[in-house]
Amino acid sequence: APILMSSSPPGSLSDTASKAVSSSCVSLRSPSCGEDHGHSQAFTFETNIFSFLKRVKDYIQAAKSHMYQLCLEMEEGLSIMSHYVDPHVTQREIYRLGKSTNKCSDKEFSITGRTHRLKNSLHSNEGKSRRCILLLGNAGMGKTTLIKKLCLDWSRDSFPQFDFVFLLDGKGLTLTEPVHSLQTLLLDLSSIAPCCVDPDEVYAQVLAAPKRVLLIFDGFDELRDYESLLQTQEKDCVTLLQKDSKMQTFTVRQLYSAILQRLLLPGCTLLLSSRPRGAGSQLLRRVDALLEVCGFTSDSIETYLTHYFTDPDLRASAFECLKSSSYLHHLCWNPALCRLACMVLEQGRSSEDLPRTLTELYDKNRHNLSKNGDESDSKDLLLQLCALAWEGVKANSSSIPRDRTIPTKVKVFGMGMGILHPQNLRRRLSNEDNRNLEKKRVEGQSEKKGKDINSADCKDLILVWTCAFLQSYLAAVHLNVLDRSFLQALPFQTGAKCRRRPKKEELELTQRIVVGLLYHKKEKLQHLHSQTETVFRNTLTSRQGLAAKHLAGLSYSNLVPAQVLELCNYVYEASTKLATQLAENLPESLRFNGVPFSPPDVFAMKDALRRGGAEGRNFCLDLENTGIQISGLRALMSLNNINSFRACIADVISLWEQLEQSGEEELLQGAVSKFHIHPLKATQVCHIAHLEKLVNIHMNKSSQLSHSILADGVPAVKDLHKLEFDLEESKIEDEGADKLAMVLDSLTSLEVLNLSQNCIGDHGVKKLALALKDLPKLHCLSLYSNEISDEGAESLAAVLPQMPSLTQLDVGYNKLQGVGAQSLALSLRDCKKVKTLRMWNQCIPYGVFERLQRQDSRIL
Numbered sequence: 001a002p003i004l005m006s007s008s009p010p011g012s013l014s015d016t017a018s019k020a021v022s023s024s025c026v027s028l029r030s031p032s033c034g035e036d037h038g039h040s041q042a043f044t045f046e047t048n049i050f051s052f053l054k055r056v057k058d059y060i061q062a063a064k065s066h067m068y069q070l071c072l073e074m075e076e077g078l079s080i081m082s083h084y085v086d087p088h089v090t091q092r093e094i095y096r097l098g099k100s101t102n103k104c105s106d107k108e109f110s111i112t113g114r115t116h117r118l119k120n121s122l123h124s125n126e127g128k129s130r131r132c133i134l135l136l137g138n139a140g141m142g143k144t145t146l147i148k149k150l151c152l153d154w155s156r157d158s159f160p161q162f163d164f165v166f167l168l169d170g171k172g173l174t175l176t177e178p179v180h181s182l183q184t185l186l187l188d189l190s191s192i193a194p195c196c197v198d199p200d201e202v203y204a205q206v207l208a209a210p211k212r213v214l215l216i217f218d219g220f221d222e223l224r225d226y227e228s229l230l231q232t233q234e235k236d237c238v239t240l241l242q243k244d245s246k247m248q249t250f251t252v253r254q255l256y257s258a259i260l261q262r263l264l265l266p267g268c269t270l271l272l273s274s275r276p277r278g279a280g281s282q283l284l285r286r287v288d289a290l291l292e293v294c295g296f297t298s299d300s301i302e303t304y305l306t307h308y309f310t311d312p313d314l315r316a317s318a319f320e321c322l323k324s325s326s327y328l329h330h331l332c333w334n335p336a337l338c339r340l341a342c343m344v345l346e347q348g349r350s351s352e353d354l355p356r357t358l359t360e361l362y363d364k365n366r367h368n369l370s371k372n373g374d375e376s377d378s379k380d381l382l383l384q385l386c387a388l389a390w391e392g393v394k395a396n397s398s399s400i401p402r403d404r405t406i407p408t409k410v411k412v413f414g415m416g417m418g419i420l421h422p423q424n425l426r427r428r429l430s431n432e433d434n435r436n437l438e439k440k441r442v443e444g445q446s447e448k449k450g451k452d453i454n455s456a457d458c459k460d461l462i463l464v465w466t467c468a469f470l471q472s473y474l475a476a477v478h479l480n481v482l483d484r485s486f487l488q489a490l491p492f493q494t495g496a497k498c499r500r501r502p503k504k505e506e507l508e509l510t511q512r513i514v515v516g517l518l519y520h521k522k523e524k525l526q527h528l529h530s531q532t533e534t535v536f537r538n539t540l541t542s543r544q545g546l547a548a549k550h551l552a553g554l555s556y557s558n559l560v561p562a563q564v565l566e567l568c569n570y571v572y573e574a575s576t577k578l579a580t581q582l583a584e585n586l587p588e589s590l591r592f593n594g595v596p597f598s599p600p601d602v603f604a605m606k607d608a609l610r611r612g613g614a615e616g617r618n619f620c621l622d623l624e625n626t627g628i629q630i631s632g633l634r635a636l637m638s639l640n641n642i643n644s645f646r647a648c649i650a651d652v653i654s655l656w657e658q659l660e661q662s663g664e665e666e667l668l669q670g671a672v673s674k675f676h677i678h679p680l681k682a683t684q685v686c687h688i689a690h691l692e693k694l695v696n697i698h699m700n701k702s703s704q705l706s707h708s709i710l711a712d713g714v715p716a717v718k719d720l721h722k723l724e725f726d727l728e729e730s731k732i733e734d735e736g737a738d739k740l741a742m743v744l745d746s747l748t749s750l751e752v753l754n755l756s757q758n759c760i761g762d763h764g765v766k767k768l769a770l771a772l773k774d775l776p777k778l779h780c781l782s783l784y785s786n787e788i789s790d791e792g793a794e795s796l797a798a799v800l801p802q803m804p805s806l807t808q809l810d811v812g813y814n815k816l817q818g819v820g821a822q823s824l825a826l827s828l829r830d831c832k833k834v835k836t837l838r839m840w841n842q843c844i845p846y847g848v849f850e851r852l853q854r855q856d857s858r859i860l
């Protein structure tokens with residue numbers, strides 16, 4: 001709820017409705033009208049307003065109850081009311097990469113690691129309007145569910161700031177006919193809009209107060225899907241749209257595009273959901289807040305299980321099983337996989353029989369699928385679906401193209417098995433339909449799907465794969481069983497140029513599962529195969545050989561960190577043999593900075609590192625900006641072949657605190673001595689506070705950590721040679737400089753300090769100057785482009801001779817004038833070691849700088 005709470009002040013429809021009609025009120029009262037006449041006209045008008053208001057209000061009420069019904073169900077058989085668990089949502093920062101340029105290059109904006117893992121970060125920025133919110137999350141992480149919950153809450157009056165909520169689906173783009181207007185888009189295509197008695201009136205109200213409208217775009221698979229909508233439109237189309245948005249001559253694409261470009265309904269609030277892959281620089285430039293659904297924590301998994309298993313015995317055994325199967329437990333971080341794990345646990349399997357990989361998790365599930373119906377018939381239908389699934393993965397599509405003809409039998413089978421789901425893109429439900437829907441719900445019936453897909457409305461129905469994981473699994477079965485182009489299933493196949501581009505999620509999953517299927521439960525695959533047992537086995541063996549050879553031939557030094565992580569997941573899915581091969585080849589220094597780490601990623605990584613350890617290998621890990629959980633850090637630190645590591649300072653401190661509390665001395669010892677922060681580049685304001693906290697521990701000033709292991713200080717602090725403050729969107733200013741000055745004297749190894757472009761003024765530089773003389777090794781100091789004037793320059797000049805190692809000082813582009821420049825130059829005479837002093841700026845009077853430079857050539 002807080003996502004939207006602060007975005008606009010609460011109001012009521014009556015306020016805005018009266019505002020909406022007030023302009024027409026003026027035009028209705030003609031000045032030529034006589035008194036009496038005017039009175040009676042005003043009377044009719046007021047009656048009109050009342051009925052107008054009533055009709056719009058009725059529509060809103062109907063929309064709410066309709067939405068309530070449609071959003072109650074998370075997926076078939078699971079109700080939000082009973083099964084919803086609050087997912088972990090974090091706020092991320094969007095920032096510019098190159099701050100000194102004005103160019104808007106594609107790379108200028110990037111989504112970087114999580115800035116903070118605060119659950120309530122959504123409360124921040126109170127009062128700042130958030131007109132466009134982007135919700136990111138991988139497949140199955142719960143974006144749609146979160147949106148449904150939000151809609152459900154609106155239907156129960158939890159968002160008084162919005163009179164209207166419309167939900168638009170990315171799949172709507174498959175409707176290509178130019179027959180829509182903004183009005184029909186909102187009132188007919190919004191998947192949660194009810195039937196409307198008087199669309200014109202409702203639409204007028206929407207236009208009159210767009211600030212009270214929330215428009216949600218869901219079902220866009222990747223950021224790049226939005227990106228193509230943001231490309232500029234043809235001029236004519238824009239003019240037409242702005243002139244008359246009621247004309248039914250536009251395509252859904254044109255309308256979506258105009259809304260996203262803020263040409264239509266510019267004042268409304270937009271909530272967009274997407275998977276994080278694909279470039280999104282244009283979109284990110286337009287976004288005010290960026291949220292990420294990070295799935296379930298251990299606690300939420302427990303809550304989910306408690307809701308799922310109502311029988312106490314089953315629940316207890318499910319908890320027990322999950323505890324014993326570490327990887328399965330880690331997979332449950334993804335809500336869709338958590339649900340699947342529960343379905344497997346429901347079968348009351350013994351711990352040994354639980355899935356150990358993603359492939360096995362789906363394998364167990366497929367086994368249920370193929371039980372139904374006539375064996376050979378269902379096998380054939382399943383294989384046809386598998387082929388379709390692979391087509392979709394290749395085309396990066398989570399639905400079956402509308403022009404793709406498929407035998408009805410396959411459709412019905414797919415829907416019956418819960419593999420495909422029919423989605424109606426145009427909801428023109430009559431009141432009668434609504435009543436029927438309600439009746440069915442009350443009676444607990446679900447719609448008869450086989451009939452649905454063949455009904456007259458078929459052209460508006462689209463078949464969607466119910467789950468990305470399942471689609472990938474089926475595609476993998478296809479590649480393994482039928483497809484001759486098995487080679488496509490090997491990772492990192494594409495040419496050097498495409499290599500660095502992030503792979504589509506389904507393709508990555510498919511590749512993992514293909515290799516998983518090669519090694520696990522071969523009998524099950526053979527069941528789908530038409531070859532003889534010997535031929536089948538030979539094919540498998542030769543493919544295993546191909547996979548091993550392919551991995552052996554990879555050039556590990558050319559892989560980007562995300563690919564190294566992908567490989568770890570890949571081999572974990574496959575076999576011990578491949579895993580050992582990987583462990584031998586892993587680079588010693590593993591820099592994952594900026595690569596998101598989920599709990600299963602940590603598990604697979606740990607497995608690979610552990611195997612490396614068995615081969616006598618040691619590793620250095622960089623886990624900054626990976627969003628790794630503290631439990632994940634702890635798991636990796638429990639390995640004894642990690643030489644050094646770095647991660648978010650605040651998280652590492654929390655880990656130390658946990659280890660001290662639990663009395664795990666050995667682990668604490670390792671986590672302290674192996675941690676390093678050099679070179680440190682602070683990019684966010686919170687990093688200053690983190691450093692301060694670390695230095696306080698180093699100085700034994702922390703109340704939380706008092707262990708004897710820390711008595712000699714923190715090696716990471718002692719070994720910091722280079723410190724840079726390159727804050728995005730923000731500056732450290734005098735306040736930050738003040739804080740920094742307090743910790744500087746602990747950084748005894750510091751050689752390079754870069755504080756350029758940080759709005760530091762005289763006050764800040766005075767404090768810094770006092771601390772700088774205590775840094776025995778500092779040889780390079782940059783205060784380039786700050787706000788230091790003569791006073792600050794003088795305080796710097798005063799300490800310069802006391803800085804024994806300084807060789808380079810940069811105070812260029814500040815505000816010092818002749819006096820400051822002269823003091824610095826004078827002081828320079830006593831600093832034999834200094835090689836360069838940069839101090840030019842346009843405030844230094846003409847001639848002064850030149851004279852100083854002539855006197856001392858070190859001045860630049």
Ligand SMILES: Nc1ncnc2c1ncn2[C@@H]1O[C@H](COP(=O)(O)OP(=O)(O)OP(=O)(O)O)[C@@H](O)[C@H]1O
Pocket residue numbers: 074075078083084085086087137138139140141142143144145146219275304335336337339467468
């Ligand atoms: N908060 C939640 N509480 C309980 N179950 C959840 C929650 N979020 C998701 N799920 C389960 O996971 C399934 C998948 O979630 P959802 O469809 O919302 O994911 P998504 O992020 O929209 O994925 P995709 O990108 O593939 O569309 C849901 O059908 C539901 O069973």
